[in-house]
Amino acid sequence: MxxxxxxxxxxxxxxxxxxxxxxxxxxxxxxxxxxxxxxxxxxxxxxxxxxxRHRLQEPETEVDRASDEEIVGMFMECRCARDRLVVLLLGRVGLRRGQAAGLHRSDCHMLADSRALGCDYKGPHIHVRRRENANGAWSKSRESWIQPVDFLVVQAYDQYADERFALLGAGGSDFLLVNLFRGVLGAPMTPEAIYELFERLTRRAGLSRKVGPHMARRAFGSNVSDAGGELDEVQALLGQKHPESARPYVIPDRARLREAVERVPSPRELYGRGER
Known part of the structure; x- marks a missing residue:
């Protein structure tokens, strides 16, 4: 203007x-x-x-991560195995909500050895692919990649598979996340439904702020960094093309910042008491 x-x-x-x-x-x-x-x-x-002479100084948009306590609180308020898996796919795997909603069952290889599925990648993992989906979900990343997952995600996946089979049998769409309790049963969840789920979980957990899906993704990237992961590892796990693209997702945990301050020795420790 x-x-x-x-x-x-x-x-x-x-x-x-x-x-x-x-x-x-x-x-x-x-x-x-x-x-x-x-x-x-x-x-x-x-x-x-x-x-x-006149230039608009736009304020920087504040970004934040979900804390581990917030994610655990939301996880504990989930009322079904599917919702627990959704929370982990974003907070523990680092997917965007569109990527999670766009997953097909054939993308999920939760076996230690996936060669029987025609895949040589070792260990449990998810194939994140960009494709046209009937539910409007899509992956922002142009390239496909393989995302390793840990035992917590595998356990949540198995529990959800049992829950889904008990309610739908072998039916339902090939999408991983589907409606189980309302709407068209077996129809794929939408990215908007995942956003609404996080809003409900925020309220149920009594959190002091609204924790959105992208904050859970930032928590994953930050936790990888807090655990000693390099920037290129965070970039690869987030499915980003350049290492610098991952930098905004690395927000140190406040407790780690406190520990960093407390690790700085005092001048007395460095030079001895009474010395100048």
Whole structure:
């Protein structure tokens, strides 16, 4: 809007609709005489330059991670195995809600040896793929990648598989996360449904703030870093293309910051008591 206003008034000056003094209010005026010789170019003539006086300083958007206590509190308030798996897929695996909602059962290899499934990757893992999905879910990452998972996710997955079979049998769609209790049973969950689930869990857990799905993803990236993971490892686990893309997801736990301060020795420890 500032750029458009400056352009409009500059044009008005050029057609003599407003006085030239307006330019002095919009821009800091300068000329080539104060520039070093190498910056004046081949043309030795005098030329003017403008620098906008008014610039909007946009405040930085504050980002935060969910704390481990918040994720555990939400996990404990889940009323079914499916919801517990959703919380872990975001807070323990680091998926976006669209990636979680877009998972198919065939993407989940929860065996120690997946060669029987035609996959040579060792250990339990998930294939995160970008595809067109009927529920509107999609992966923001253009490239597909393999995401290793730990025993907690495997256990939650097995419990959900039992719950799903008890309610739907072998039916339902090929999507991993489906409706079990309302709506069209067996239909895939949507990313919006995952967002609404986090809102409900926040209220049930009595948290002092709303914890969204992306805050759980940041918690995963931060926890990997807190545990000694390198930035390139965080990047790979988040499915990002460049290591620097992972930096905003690394938000140290406040307890770790406190420990870092307390590890700094006092001057007395360094130089001895009474010494200068």
């Amino acid at each position: 500032l750029s458009a206003t400056r352009g409009f008034l500059s044009y008005a000056v050029s057609i003599a609709e407003v006085p030239r003094s307006v330019l002095g209010q919009l821009y800091e005026l300068g000329d080539s005489r104060d520039l070093p010789a190498e910056a004046q170019g081949e043309d030795s003539g005098l030329f003017y330059r403008l620098r906008a």
